[in-house]
Amino acid sequence: AYGGAEWGRDRTGSGERERERESEMEAFVGASALSVNAAQSAAVTHRRSAFVQSKSQARARVAGVGAGAGAAALKMVSAETAAKLAQTGDEFADKVINSIRFLAVDAVEKANSGHPGMPMGMAPTSYIVWDKHMKYNPKNPLWIGRDRFVLSAGHGSMLQYALLYLFGYDSVSIEDIKQFRQIDSCTPGHPENFETPGIEVTTGPLGQGICNAVGLAAAEAHLAATFNKPDAPKLIDNYTYCILGDGCMMEGVASEASSLAGHWGLGKLIAFYDDNSISIDGRTDIAFTEDVLKRYEAYGWQIIDVPEGNTDLAGLDAAIKEAKACTDKPTLINVTTLIGYGSPNKVDTYAVHGAALGADEVQATRDYLGWEYGPFEVPEEVTKHTNRKIQEGADLEAKWRAGFEEYKSKYPEEAKQFEDQCINNSLPAGWEDALKKAGEDSGSMATRQLSQVMLNALAPVMPGLVGGSADLASSNLTIMKGYGDFQKDSMENRNFRFGVREHGMGAICNGLCLYQGGLVPYCATFFIFTDYMRGAMRMSALSQAGIIYVMTHDSIFLGEDGPTHQPIEHLASFRAMPNCYMMRPADATETAAMYAIAVETRKTPCVLAFTRQKTEKLGASYEDAKKGAYILSCNSSSGNPDAILIGTGSEVNLCQDAAEKLRADGKTVRVVSMPCWEVFENQSAEYKASVLPSSVPMDKRLVVEAGSSFGWSRYAGVFQCIDGFGASGPANDLAKKFKLTVDDVVATAKTML
Numbered sequence: 001a002y003g004g005a006e007w008g009r010d011r012t013g014s015g016e017r018e019r020e021r022e023s024e025m026e027a028f029v030g031a032s033a034l035s036v037n038a039a040q041s042a043a044v045t046h047r048r049s050a051f052v053q054s055k056s057q058a059r060a061r062v063a064g065v066g067a068g069a070g071a072a073a074l075k076m077v078s079a080e081t082a083a084k085l086a087q088t089g090d091e092f093a094d095k096v097i098n099s100i101r102f103l104a105v106d107a108v109e110k111a112n113s114g115h116p117g118m119p120m121g122m123a124p125t126s127y128i129v130w131d132k133h134m135k136y137n138p139k140n141p142l143w144i145g146r147d148r149f150v151l152s153a154g155h156g157s158m159l160q161y162a163l164l165y166l167f168g169y170d171s172v173s174i175e176d177i178k179q180f181r182q183i184d185s186c187t188p189g190h191p192e193n194f195e196t197p198g199i200e201v202t203t204g205p206l207g208q209g210i211c212n213a214v215g216l217a218a219a220e221a222h223l224a225a226t227f228n229k230p231d232a233p234k235l236i237d238n239y240t241y242c243i244l245g246d247g248c249m250m251e252g253v254a255s256e257a258s259s260l261a262g263h264w265g266l267g268k269l270i271a272f273y274d275d276n277s278i279s280i281d282g283r284t285d286i287a288f289t290e291d292v293l294k295r296y297e298a299y300g301w302q303i304i305d306v307p308e309g310n311t312d313l314a315g316l317d318a319a320i321k322e323a324k325a326c327t328d329k330p331t332l333i334n335v336t337t338l339i340g341y342g343s344p345n346k347v348d349t350y351a352v353h354g355a356a357l358g359a360d361e362v363q364a365t366r367d368y369l370g371w372e373y374g375p376f377e378v379p380e381e382v383t384k385h386t387n388r389k390i391q392e393g394a395d396l397e398a399k400w401r402a403g404f405e406e407y408k409s410k411y412p413e414e415a416k417q418f419e420d421q422c423i424n425n426s427l428p429a430g431w432e433d434a435l436k437k438a439g440e441d442s443g444s445m446a447t448r449q450l451s452q453v454m455l456n457a458l459a460p461v462m463p464g465l466v467g468g469s470a471d472l473a474s475s476n477l478t479i480m481k482g483y484g485d486f487q488k489d490s491m492e493n494r495n496f497r498f499g500v501r502e503h504g505m506g507a508i509c510n511g512l513c514l515y516q517g518g519l520v521p522y523c524a525t526f527f528i529f530t531d532y533m534r535g536a537m538r539m540s541a542l543s544q545a546g547i548i549y550v551m552t553h554d555s556i557f558l559g560e561d562g563p564t565h566q567p568i569e570h571l572a573s574f575r576a577m578p579n580c581y582m583m584r585p586a587d588a589t590e591t592a593a594m595y596a597i598a599v600e601t602r603k604t605p606c607v608l609a610f611t612r613q614k615t616e617k618l619g620a621s622y623e624d625a626k627k628g629a630y631i632l633s634c635n636s637s638s639g640n641p642d643a644i645l646i647g648t649g650s651e652v653n654l655c656q657d658a659a660e661k662l663r664a665d666g667k668t669v670r671v672v673s674m675p676c677w678e679v680f681e682n683q684s685a686e687y688k689a690s691v692l693p694s695s696v697p698m699d700k701r702l703v704v705e706a707g708s709s710f711g712w713s714r715y716a717g718v719f720q721c722i723d724g725f726g727a728s729g730p731a732n733d734l735a736k737k738f739k740l741t742v743d744d745v746v747a748t749a750k751t752m753l
Helices: 003-013 015-032 039-064 067-073 079-085 091-111 117-133 153-168 174-180 208-227 245-250 252-264 292-299 315-324 359-367 380-386 388-412 412-423 431-441 448-457 503-512 526-533 534-543 570-575 587-598 650-665 676-680 685-691 731-737 742-752
Strands: 148-149 240-245 268-273 300-304 332-338 465-467 495-497 520-526 548-552 579-585 606-610 631-635 643-649 669-673 701-704 716-721
Touching: 039 332, 079 495, 079 685, 079 742, 091 117, 091 153, 091 174, 091 315, 091 380, 117 153, 117 240, 117 268, 117 315, 148 153, 148 208, 153 174, 153 240, 153 380, 208 268, 208 359, 208 412, 208 570, 240 548, 245 268, 245 685, 252 292, 252 359, 252 465, 252 503, 292 332, 300 315, 300 534, 300 731, 315 332, 388 412, 388 465, 388 676, 412 631, 431 448, 431 587, 448 587, 465 548, 503 520, 503 526, 526 534, 526 548, 526 570, 534 669, 548 587, 548 650, 570 606, 631 650, 631 685, 643 650, 643 742, 650 701, 650 742, 676 685, 701 742, 716 742
Parallel strands: 148 240, 240 268, 268 332, 300 332, 465 495, 465 520, 520 548, 548 606, 579 606, 643 669, 643 701, 701 716
Antiparallel strands: 631 669
16 A cells, blocks of 8 residues: 555645655556555555544644544554445445435536536535435425525535435436536536525635625524514524535635624534645645634634544534534534545545546446446435435424414514515515605715615615625715614624625625525625625626625725726626626616615616715606616707717716707707616617617717726717726816816817717
């Protein structure tokens, strides 16, 4: 057997020695061909045990695993007993676990694409979670009382599809598994909540899933604090389970959200760290040597270590029970595994991370694990066992519904709100009237101030509205007055303080939304800092999560902070994003209308860009503004003006004033305000033609916007925009420098005409 304790020592040594060892190991494997024997098994067990033992000793201070206990649990084994240790010791559990493994192996093999290694290593953990602990009804994946499961390591998606199939969900059949990663299948390469019932959130970009899990857990905590009563059955009482890997741990966004989870004390969040020390480039110690457990301890998490995650089912079960017993901290269960567990020649190497095993290695793995079943074949006794969850789940939901009826008899008003919001996901009566009135009553002011007016108009009539800012609440103006801060001891409150964590904020809000409890989350920062959170915003669009993104300081007119803080290309970039509404309202009426669209659009995120500086009230129609673009003014009786000026946000005022000067010179000019392209494009062809008639050629249409001209060519041929970076200085001086004054617009229009 090759390797021995030296391999384990090299894991903590230089990367060069590591690579030399890997080369020698590959040569050894090649020479051995595909023979599966106890010697190879012992080699893998021996070298991994040495490494895990050293890691366990280093963690003893944090995880409570003493060096003596660790050594006893990880004692060296002989070649004769190595094969026996490859299984858990529970013959039936091994059948279920290997069913999970081989569904993943066979699906990846058939597709010749995918990631078999993680499902093979995390099958025992998933088995314990889904078989022994998770609460769900396979026939009603949207039951509000279910536990939530998130696969943050979304590349291992076949793990989740195998679980859904085995445990009785209708969304994934064996034929669906055979269509893994194929066009129009419900088993895509990464889990997608909009494709496959039972998938809570869309994952794949590493780190996003654990952030979503924090959001799901925060939603549970808030709704439980809002609705649960001490003398009635609990309406909200679920755990959020999450599997994340080394890649998630390396991503900064995971750190942002995990820090907040610890601060908030989300005791019903249980995360499993698949600590297999392998990533795409090889062993993680080429770039990642920090003590992850100490980091999470510093965040305020409970840490539990399971040193032998491939075989210690009792340890996994005990760890989950211990996690549930801790109610004031989230828990990170460190599960040390071998990636590709069961593959005799690729186990514990990056070769099994992101590629099919190959036909020979698949057979070798079957032989090694004693799996006598063919591709996609699941033993009948396994299916019978896992499908018991169908009845158990129905019974759990029936018990919950009986509890809800008891709750309703004691608290009818709260029960009605719960049913409307959390079960039916319906919006409360009067919310849009509140917005319209706020728009009518508000005068000329910065649109960020108008945003504050709208949020506080909605807050009393819309209890599901929750959100906050990334440490800029006093600038973004996003506090709902009188509704307190969501904190560890006040989770019923609705203002979230995200700190300077833009990316984590966006990803957490995706979880708040996708909890499906009727929450309408908003989050805020300066528009420029969407650069820090674009990954989460794109996932909102892909996941059909209707987040309201409140983005203030929307142009160069924020002034002296200069080009580091002045958005240029940002409007264009979000207009280019699928399933995303980019909104830039010009006044109180448009702000009310854009908020109304954002509230009622539950499957499309809306990015609302607001000014720092004052804008004038235009006297627009609320109904017209809700169409995304409309005629603000026009002095052409024929409907065919000499020119059309198109503006958004603060530049609509420029267009209006410029139009008056041009009209004074005898020109017919139409002013079009276009707060949202995407909403305008959803209107009828007749309406769009009435606003922008083809009789007015493109070279007679002028766009005025303090941002990039990119994309505007679909509506006009002349642009008063900014296609370079801004500058530091007072707003009025910047307007002159970048030719965004009334006189500049008039001059451009006259040249155009």
